[in-house]
Amino acid sequence: MKVPLLDLKLQYQQLKGEIEPAMLAFCAEQMCILGPHVEAFEAALAEKCGAKHCCGVSSGSDALLLSLMAEGIGTGDEVITSPYTFFATGGAIHRVGAKPVFVDIEPKSFTIDTAKIEEKITPRTKAIMPVHLYGQTAEMGTIMQLAKKHNLTVIEDAAQAILSQWQGKCAGAIGDYGCTSFFPSKNLGCFGDGGAVLTQDDAKAAMVHRMRNHGMEPKYYHSVVGGNFRIDALQALVLNIKLKYLDQWTQKRQANAAMYDKLFEGVAGVVTPSVAPWCTRHVRNQYIIRILGGKRQKVWDALKAAEVGCDVYYPVPLHLQECFNFLGYKQGDFPESERAAAETLAIPIYPDLTQQQIEYVASVVIGAL
Numbered sequence: 563m564k565v566p567l568l569d570l571k572l573q574y575q576q577l578k579g580e581i582e583p584a585m586l587a588f589c590a591e592q593m594c595i596l597g598p599h600v601e602a603f604e605a606a607l608a609e610k611c612g613a614k615h616c617c618g619v620s621s622g623s624d625a626l627l628l629s630l631m632a633e634g635i636g637t638g639d640e641v642i643t644s645p646y647t648f649f650a651t652g653g654a655i656h657r658v659g660a661k662p663v664f665v666d667i668e669p670k671s672f673t674i675d676t677a678k679i680e681e682k683i684t685p686r687t688k689a690i691m692p693v694h695l696y697g698q699t700a701e702m703g704t705i706m707q708l709a710k711k712h713n714l715t716v717i718e719d720a721a722q723a724i725l726s727q728w729q730g731k732c733a734g735a736i737g738d739y740g741c742t743s744f745f746p747s748k749n750l751g752c753f754g755d756g757g758a759v760l761t762q763d764d765a766k767a768a769m770v771h772r773m774r775n776h777g778m779e780p781k782y783y784h785s786v787v788g789g790n791f792r793i794d795a796l797q798a799l800v801l802n803i804k805l806k807y808l809d810q811w812t813q814k815r816q817a818n819a820a821m822y823d824k825l826f827e828g829v830a831g832v833v834t835p836s837v838a839p840w841c842t843r844h845v846r847n848q849y850i851i852r853i854l855g856g857k858r859q860k861v862w863d864a865l866k867a868a869e870v871g872c873d874v875y876y877p878v879p880l881h882l883q884e885c886f887n888f889l890g891y892k893q894g895d896f897p898e899s900e901r902a903a904a905e906t907l908a909i910p911i912y913p914d915l916t917q918q919q920i921e922y923v924a925s926v927v928i929g930a931l
């Protein structure tokens with residue numbers, strides 16, 4: 563049985579009847595830059611996430627970059643984040659000229675270990691950038707307390723966690739800025755690249771909107787330097803249609819995760835992903851199992867041989883990436899991140915999976931142990 567890690571063609575089949583006529587109308591309208599589709603989507607997403615403002619941008623990576631720029635973070639500043647994340651988190655910090663300061667993860671949730679943050683705060687620390695990995699939020703209680711105590715900005719990387727909740731509040735609507743991504747593999751994906759910045763603060767929202775468009779306001783007058791970080795109007799159109807289905811897709815992901823949890827129950831050598839006590843809604847962007855006993859490669863090979871898609875997110879933590887050698891970290895500095903990189907495996911979790919496919923995937927994993 564073929565089970566890809568992600569199959570978006572099935573989702574498209576269900577939406578075709580809505581998306582295709584809307585796209586044809588778009589072609590006739592030719593309102594390609596910002597405009598009504600972008601504004602409608604921004605309003606809808608802000609409402610859905612319980613945020614006051616939303617600014618659609620060109621990608622999740624640019625959402626992170628833009629938030630740092632809007633906050634004026636740059637050379638000489640430090641930003642605390644997790645080394646166990648997609649590269650964009652650390653990359654954005656470096657690109658504004660600031661220094662990423664890593665803090666290891668808490669092994670059950672794979673999110674930043676908040677007990678280890680305060681010891682890394684220095685007079686140069688300007689922000690904390692927690693990553694809500696795999697669909698659940700970091701432990702935001704401590705993060706918000708520390709931010710208040712040390713006067714730091716909180717920029718959430720919610721790329722993998724749209725609609726997930728911490729104590730009933732949506733990811734991205736908790737800190738000063740919430741950055742999300744509409745890369746096709748995220749829970750809400752567009753037909754290319756896209757992202758958004760959420761914020762509760764009027765002044766921050768105004769700055770993000772201005773800097774998204776070269777800091778231009780009014781036209782051809784630039785009081786600050788921004789960039790071209792605009793979301794495509796065509797992507798906003800697609801997202802506006804897809805957003806209506808996000809709750810139902812999320813429920814399917816949760817049901818799929820529950821099925822896997824049951825199938826792996828009591829199986830020695832597999833650790834299933836847990837829902838952290840602070841996370842009131844896990845949206846299951848990825849289903850990440852740990853394969854113990856050094857058998858990950860064996861399981862990987864068995865899955866590939868059985869035509870099941872799987873992947874490792876992420877094989878090399880950021881502190882060990884070649885481009886960050888200059889930061890002076892070494893192997894052993896963040897043992898939980900390194901252990902997660904060595905043990906974890908992502909298996910298919912997307913909403914359109916069937917029960918038969920899920921049972922098949924689990925049986926291949928168990929058979930390889």
Ligand SMILES: *Cc1c(COP(=O)(O)O)cnc(C)c1O
Pocket residue numbers: 621622623624647648650651693719721722742743744745755756757
């Ligand atoms: C996907 C992702 C990003 C970047 O989003 P893009 O839209 O691909 O630029 C940033 N952080 C995390 C944790 C991600 O998973």
